[in-house]
Amino acid sequence: MTSTRIDYRWIATFAILVTFAVPWFLWGDSRVFAGLPLWLWWHVGWMILTAIVFHLFTREAWDRGIVGEAR
Amino acid sequence: MVSELQLQLGVVGAYLVVALAVGLLAYRLTSSDAEDYYLAGRSIGTVVLLFTTFATLLSAFTFFGGPDLAYRAGPEWILVMGVMDGVLFAILWYVVGYKQWLVGKAHGYVTLGEMLGDRFGSKRLRALVAGISLFWLFPYVMLQQMGAGEALVGLTNGLVPYWAGAAGITVFMIAYVVIAGLRGVAWTDTLQGLFMLGVVWLAVGWVASAAGGPAALSNALATNKPEFLSLGGGLYSPQFIISSAVTIAFGVAMFPQINQRFFVAKSGTVLKRSFALWPVLVVLLFLPAFILGTWAAGLGVAVPDGANVLPVLLNEYTPVWFAALVVAGAMAAMMSSSDSMLLSGSSYFTRDLYRPFVNPSASDAREAWLARIGVALFATLTFVASLFRPGTLIEVGDTAFGGFAQMALPVIVALYWTKTTRSGIFAGILGGQAFYLAHVFIPAVEIGTMTLFGATYLTWDYALWGMALSAVLTVGVSATTVAAPEENQSRFSEGLRAD
Numbered sequence: 001m002t003s004t005r006i007d008y009r010w011i012a013t014f015a016i017l018v019t020f021a022v023p024w025f026l027w028g029d030s031r032v033f034a035g036l037p038l039w040l041w042w043h044v045g046w047m048i049l050t051a052i053v054f055h056l057f058t059r060e061a062w063d064r065g066i067v068g069e070a071r
Numbered sequence: 072m073v074s075e076l077q078l079q080l081g082v083v084g085a086y087l088v089v090a091l092a093v094g095l096l097a098y099r100l101t102s103s104d105a106e107d108y109y110l111a112g113r114s115i116g117t118v119v120l121l122f123t124t125f126a127t128l129l130s131a132f133t134f135f136g137g138p139d140l141a142y143r144a145g146p147e148w149i150l151v152m153g154v155m156d157g158v159l160f161a162i163l164w165y166v167v168g169y170k171q172w173l174v175g176k177a178h179g180y181v182t183l184g185e186m187l188g189d190r191f192g193s194k195r196l197r198a199l200v201a202g203i204s205l206f207w208l209f210p211y212v213m214l215q216q217m218g219a220g221e222a223l224v225g226l227t228n229g230l231v232p233y234w235a236g237a238a239g240i241t242v243f244m245i246a247y248v249v250i251a252g253l254r255g256v257a258w259t260d261t262l263q264g265l266f267m268l269g270v271v272w273l274a275v276g277w278v279a280s281a282a283g284g285p286a287a288l289s290n291a292l293a294t295n296k297p298e299f300l301s302l303g304g305g306l307y308s309p310q311f312i313i314s315s316a317v318t319i320a321f322g323v324a325m326f327p328q329i330n331q332r333f334f335v336a337k338s339g340t341v342l343k344r345s346f347a348l349w350p351v352l353v354v355l356l357f358l359p360a361f362i363l364g365t366w367a368a369g370l371g372v373a374v375p376d377g378a379n380v381l382p383v384l385l386n387e388y389t390p391v392w393f394a395a396l397v398v399a400g401a402m403a404a405m406m407s408s409s410d411s412m413l414l415s416g417s418s419y420f421t422r423d424l425y426r427p428f429v430n431p432s433a434s435d436a437r438e439a440w441l442a443r444i445g446v447a448l449f450a451t452l453t454f455v456a457s458l459f460r461p462g463t464l465i466e467v468g469d470t471a472f473g474g475f476a477q478m479a480l481p482v483i484v485a486l487y488w489t490k491t492t493r494s495g496i497f498a499g500i501l502g503g504q505a506f507y508l509a510h511v512f513i514p515a516v517e518i519g520t521m522t523l524f525g526a527t528y529l530t531w532d533y534a535l536w537g538m539a540l541s542a543v544l545t546v547g548v549s550a551t552t553v554a555a556p557e558e559n560q561s562r563f564s565e566g567l568r569a570d
Contacts, residue, residue, distance in 0.1 A: 014162055021154035022312060023302065030301035032293070035285020036362070039302040043150055044358065047157050047350040054161060055347040062343060066170050067567050 010061055017050050076230050079395040083223070086399035087243055087406070094247060094259045094407065120336050121345040123411060124329060125352060126260035129267060129404035130211075131218025133356065135379045136464030138364030142372075142380040144306040145299040146365040151307075151315050152357045157350035159320035164349065167324045167479070168333040169342050170486050173567040175334035183330050184423040187485065191493040192557025194427050199497075200478065201423035203504060204327050207474035208416050209453055211326075214467045215405045216240055216457040218379070221464070225378035226386065226398045233377055234458055240402060241454040247410050248446045260411065263404040268356060270400050274385060274393075275359040281388040282370060292369035299365060314532035315469065321479035321538065322472030327415035339569045377460075413449065417442035470511055473534035477503035480542035488549070489560050495549025503541030507534060 023042040031038040073081070133152075140148050171186065180186040183204070188197025216237040223236030279285055292299050303309070323329055336342055360381075367374075367384040374380045381401075385394035421438050433441075461467060481499035485491045510533040515525040528536055554560055 018154060018158050018162070021158050022150045024309070027303050027309075028301050030293075030297065032289045032300060035279075035289045037146070037289075037300050037302065040146065040149065040358075043153055044354055047153055047354045050158055050161075050350040051347055054350065058343040058347055062339075063569055066165075067173065067569055 082395035083399040090403035122261035132468040134401040135218040141361040141364030147307040155316035157353035171333040201419040211471040213453040221379040225382035318534040322475035325475040498548040499545030502544040507537040
C-alpha cells in the first residue's frame with residue numbers, strides 16, 4: 001500500500017471515531033441499561049475503543065503527515 | 072457544638088490553606104525544574120505534561136457549569152464534552168500540538184505569537200495573537216470566580232453571598248501566584264486532579280446508595296424527567312452538539328496554557344502517551360460529574376436562585392463535611408489551574424507585548440515583578456466583571472472558547488501550507504475575530520426574513536461560521552497576495568526532527 005493510501009485510511013479512521021462518539025442512530029432512544037441510558041454506555045465503550053485506536057496510531061503511524069514529507 | 076455553617080466554612084477554608092501551603096512547598100522543592108520552565112528549557116516530562124493538561128479540565132466549566140447544564144437540560148452534555156475533549160481535541164493535540172512542538176524545538180519558540188511573528192516576519196502579528204489571547208482569557212478566569220461564588224451559595228444555602236465566594240477565590244488566586252511564585256507548579260495540579268477524580272466518584276457512589284441505587288435513580292428520572300433518558304431533544308439538537316464540540320475543541324487548542332505546553336514537552340513520547348490516554352481520562356472525569364447533575368434533576372432537588380446544583384445535591388444526600396470537601400477540592404483545583412492560566416497569560420504579556428514594544432532590555436527581575444502586578448490586576452478586573460454575572464457558566468465559557476477557536480484555523484493553515492502569506496493570516500485572524508465579536512456584542516436585528524447577529528445562521532452557531540470565514544479569508548487572501556520579503560516560508564516545514 002502506498003504512503004498516501006495509508007494516510008487516507010487514518011484520516012477516515014479518525015473521522016469515524018469522531019462521528020460515532022455520539023450514537024446518532026440511537027437518537028430519541030430512551031432504553032436504560034443498569035441505571036444509565038443505553039446511549040451513554042455506547043459512548044463509554046466508544047471512548048475506550050478510541051483510546052485503543054489512538055494507541056495503535058502512536059505505534060504504527062505517528063509522524064505521519066507531519067515529519068517525513070521533507071525527507 | 073459547631074453550626075453547619077462553621078463546619079462548611081472551616082472545611083473549605085482549611086482545604087484552601089493546605090492547598091496553598093502544598094503549592095508553596097512544591098515550589099520550593101522543585102524550583103530548579105520550574106526555573107527551566109521559565110527559561111524555556113524544554114524539560115516538561117511525561118507525567119507533568121499529561122497532568123497539567125489534564126488540570127485544564129479541572130475548571131469551573133467542568134465541576135460546576137457541566138452539572139448545572141445536565142441538571143437543567145439532561146445528560147447529553149457528557150457526549151458533547153466527550154467527543155470534544157476525548158476525540159476532537161486529541162486529534163488536534165497531534166495536528167496542532169505535535170507540529171508546534173517540532174517547530175518550537177527547531178527554532179526555540181515559547182509562545183504562539185512568537186512562532187507566528189517569526190514565520191511571517193511581523194512583530195505586529197505577534198502582538199495581535201497575544202492581545203487576542205489575553206482578551207479571551209479574561210472571561211475564562213472570570214468563569215472560575217463565578218463558579219466559586221455560585222458553589223458557596225449552593226453549599227451554605229445562601230448564607231455566604233455570591234460576591235464573597237468570588238472575592239475569596241480571587242484573593243487565593245493572587246496569593247497563589249505572588250507567594251508560590253509565578254512558576255506554576257504542575258504537580259500540585261496533578262495531586263489536586265487525582266484527588267478530585269477520586270472524590271467525584273466517591274460522591275457518585277454515595278449519592279447512588281443514599282438514593283437507592285442506580286436503578287432507583289433511573290426510575291426517578293423516568294418518572295420526573297423522562298425526556299432526560301432519551302438521546303437528544305430540548306437544548307440538544309445535532310447542531311448544538313456539533314457546534315459546541317467543534318468550537319470548544321479548537322478553542323482549547325489555542326488556549327494559552329495548553330498551547331504553551333505544546334512547546335515545552337521534553338520529548339515526543341510525552342505527546343504520544345498523553346494522546347492515547349486522553350479519551351479514557353476524559354470519560355473518567357466527565358461521566359461522574361455530569362451524571363450527578365442529571366440525578367439531581369430526577370430526584371427533584373430544588374436549587375436556589377444563583378446557586379450551583381452540585382453542592383445542593385451533596386448537602387441533601389451526603390454528610391455536610393463531605394459536601395464541603397467536594398466544593399473545597401473543586402475550588403482548590405480551579406485555583407491551581409487558574410494559576411497556570413495566569414502564568415501563560417503573563418508570559419504572553421511580557422514576551423510578546425512588553426519586551427518587543429515597550430522595553431526590550433528589561434531585566435528578568437523587572438519582568439517578573441511586572442508579570443506579578445499584571446496578574447493581580449487582571450484577576451481583580453475579572454473579579455469585578457464576575458459580579459455582573461453576564462451569563463451562565465456554560466455561556467461564559469462557550470464565549471471564551473469560541474473566541475479562541477477563531478484563531479485555530481488560520482494557525483493550522485499557516486502550520487501546514489507554506490504558501491500562506493502575512494496578509495492572508497492577518498485577514499483570517501482579524502476577519503474571524505471581527506465577525507465573532509460583532510455577534511457577541513451586537514444585539515440581533517431582523518432584516519426581512521433574515522436575523523443578523525443572532526445566535527445561529529441556518530440553525531448553526533455563529534462561532535462555526537466565524538471559523539469557516541477565518542479559514543476562507545486566510546486561504547483566499549494568501550492565494551491572491553505574495554509573501555513579504557521578511558517572511559520565512561520554510562519555517563514550519565523544514566528541519567523538523569522528532570528525535
